[in-house]
Amino acid sequence: MSAGSVAPVVIVGAGLAAWTTARELRKRDAAVPIVLVTQDSGDFYAKPTLSNAFGQKRSPQQLVTTAAADMAANLHVQLHAHSTVQSMDTAARTLELVQAGAVQTLAYGQLVLATGAHPIRIPMQGDAANAVSSVNHLDDLRRLHADLHALPARAQGQAATVLVMGAGLIGCEFANDLLSAGYAVHVVDPSPRPLAALLPAPAGEQLRQALQDLGVVWHFGTTVQRLDAATGGAQRWLATLANGTTLATDAVLSAVGLRADTALASQAGIACERGVLVDAQLQTSAPGVYALGDCAQYASAGGRTLPYVMPIMNAARVLAANLAGTPDVLVFPLMPVAVKTPALPITVAAPDPALQGEWVQDAEATDAQAGGAWRFVDAAGAQRGFVLTGKQTAKRMEWSKATLP
Ligand SMILES: Cc1cc2nc3c(=O)[nH]c(=O)nc-3n(C[C@H](O)[C@H](O)[C@H](O)COP(=O)(O)OP(=O)(O)OC[C@H]3O[C@@H](n4cnc5c(N)ncnc54)[C@H](O)[C@@H]3O)c2cc1C
Incomplete structure (x- = not known):
C-alpha cells in the first residue's frame, strides 16, 4: 500500500x-x-x-x-x-x-x-467578575500583556497592582515574574502557605519569606469572593476577600488549577x-x-x-x-520539576500522594540563605521524593539518583 x-x-x-x-x-x-x-x-x-x-x-x-x-x-x-x-x-x-x-x-x-x-474558574460575585483572567496559552498571555500595558496607572509611572488567586506553582511563578517586571502583587490562597500541596511546611515557609522580601503581599486562609468596578482611586477593581479585606487592584489573575x-x-x-x-x-x-x-x-x-x-x-x-507498530509500555522515571521562582529556586520530586511516609529535613541545610533539603521517606525507609531549595538545588542529580520513582 x-x-x-x-x-x-x-x-x-x-x-x-x-x-x-x-x-x-x-x-x-x-x-x-x-x-x-x-x-x-x-x-x-x-x-x-x-x-x-x-x-x-x-x-x-x-x-x-x-x-x-x-x-x-x-x-x-x-x-x-x-x-x-x-x-x-x-x-x-x-x-x-x-x-x-x-x-x-x-x-x-x-x-x-x-x-x-x-484553567479552573471559581464562581465569583460582583459586577467585574468577568474581568478575571488566567494564562494557560500564548493567546491568554497576549491578552494579559496587552491589558497590563494599557493600564493608565503605568502611564503615570505608578506600579500597577495585580492580584493573583492561587499560591500554587503557577500562581507563585507569576507572582515572582510580575514583581520582577515592576508590578505590585497580592496573592490570595485558602492554604496557610505557598505550594502547600507540594512542599513540606518549612520549605513553603522559605518561599513565603523569599517572595515577601521581594514585595508579595500574601493573604492566606481566605479566598476572593467578589470583584467590582472601583469607584474613584487609581485602580480599576475592588476585590472583596472572604475574611472581609478589600483590595484595590488593576488586574486579577486566577491560577487556581487546571x-x-x-x-x-x-x-x-x-x-x-x-x-x-x-x-x-x-x-x-x-x-x-x-x-x-x-x-x-x-x-x-x-x-x-x-x-x-x-x-x-x-x-x-x-x-x-x-x-509505529513497535509495542512499548510507559514506565515513568523520577521527574523532578523546577519551580521558576528566582526569589527562591526550588526543585521538587513529588512523591505519589497515595504513599504513606514522612518528610525528613536534611540537617546540613536549614536556612533560606543556604537553601534547604528535604527527603520523603516511605514506610519501608526508602527515599521516594525530595525538595531542594536555594543553593541546594545544585544537588538535583545526586538526589534524583538516590530516589526511587
Ligand atoms: C504558566 C505555566 C507554566 C508552566 N511551567 C512549567 C514548568 O516550569 N515545568 C513543567 O514541567 N511544566 C510546566 N507547565 C506545564 C506544561 O507546560 C504543560 O504540562 C504542557 O505544556 C501541556 O502540554 P499539552 O500539549 O498537553 O497541552 P496544551 O499545551 O494545552 O495543548 C492543547 C492543544 O489542544 C488544542 N485543542 C484542544 N481542544 C481542541 C479541539 N477540540 N480541537 C482542536 N484542537 C484542540 C489546543 O488548541 C492546544 O493546541 C506550565 C504550565 C503553565 C500554564
Whole structure:
C-alpha cells in the first residue's frame, strides 16, 4: 500500500504533547501520513516560558520558537490550524472538524488526543467578575500583556497592582515574574502557605519569606469572593476577600488549577475520570485512540494526571513506538520539576500522594540563605521524593539518583 492510501495518524492539539508526538513518530517512520488539527495557530512555544516572560521583558510573540508552517514542513505534517474538532466516531474512525465555519470529515487510522487542560474558574460575585483572567496559552498571555500595558496607572509611572488567586506553582511563578517586571502583587490562597500541596511546611515557609522580601503581599486562609468596578482611586477593581479585606487592584489573575480537557473524549464515549484514561501503552478505551499530556490520566502513574513537561516527553516516545507498530509500555522515571521562582529556586520530586511516609529535613541545610533539603521517606525507609531549595538545588542529580520513582 502506498503512503498516500494509508489512513493518517491524526493528532488533535498543537501543544507540547502533540508536536512532540509528531516529532517522535517521524523519527521512527518517515512515510506515515500525519495530520495535526488544532484550534490555535499551531505556533510552537514552550509553555513554561509563559510564567517568566514579563521579568525577562519578552513579548508573547517572542516566546514562539518555531512558526506553525515551519513545524509542519520540517516534520512533513499536514496542519489544520484554527480548526476545532467537534466530534469523533470511534467505530467509523472519523472525526468532524470546523474550520472557518465549514464542517469537514476526516478519516484516521490512529488518533491521538492531546487536547490539554482548561484553567479552573471559581464562581465569583460582583459586577467585574468577568474581568478575571488566567494564562494557560500564548493567546491568554497576549491578552494579559496587552491589558497590563494599557493600564493608565503605568502611564503615570505608578506600579500597577495585580492580584493573583492561587499560591500554587503557577500562581507563585507569576507572582515572582510580575514583581520582577515592576508590578505590585497580592496573592490570595485558602492554604496557610505557598505550594502547600507540594512542599513540606518549612520549605513553603522559605518561599513565603523569599517572595515577601521581594514585595508579595500574601493573604492566606481566605479566598476572593467578589470583584467590582472601583469607584474613584487609581485602580480599576475592588476585590472583596472572604475574611472581609478589600483590595484595590488593576488586574486579577486566577491560577487556581487546571482541569483536563476531556470534552471530546467523553462525548465519543471514551472512558474518562479526572482525565482521559490511558493504559501503559497510552491507549484509551477506544481501539486506535490514544491520549497524552495534560488531558491524560495515566495508568503508569497510578491513575494520576501529570500536567508537566517531563511526563509528556516520556509518554510521547512510548506512544510513537506504539503508533509505529513497535509495542512499548510507559514506565515513568523520577521527574523532578523546577519551580521558576528566582526569589527562591526550588526543585521538587513529588512523591505519589497515595504513599504513606514522612518528610525528613536534611540537617546540613536549614536556612533560606543556604537553601534547604528535604527527603520523603516511605514506610519501608526508602527515599521516594525530595525538595531542594536555594543553593541546594545544585544537588538535583545526586538526589534524583538516590530516589526511587
Ligand atoms: C504558566 C505555566 C507554566 C508552566 N511551567 C512549567 C514548568 O516550569 N515545568 C513543567 O514541567 N511544566 C510546566 N507547565 C506545564 C506544561 O507546560 C504543560 O504540562 C504542557 O505544556 C501541556 O502540554 P499539552 O500539549 O498537553 O497541552 P496544551 O499545551 O494545552 O495543548 C492543547 C492543544 O489542544 C488544542 N485543542 C484542544 N481542544 C481542541 C479541539 N477540540 N480541537 C482542536 N484542537 C484542540 C489546543 O488548541 C492546544 O493546541 C506550565 C504550565 C503553565 C500554564
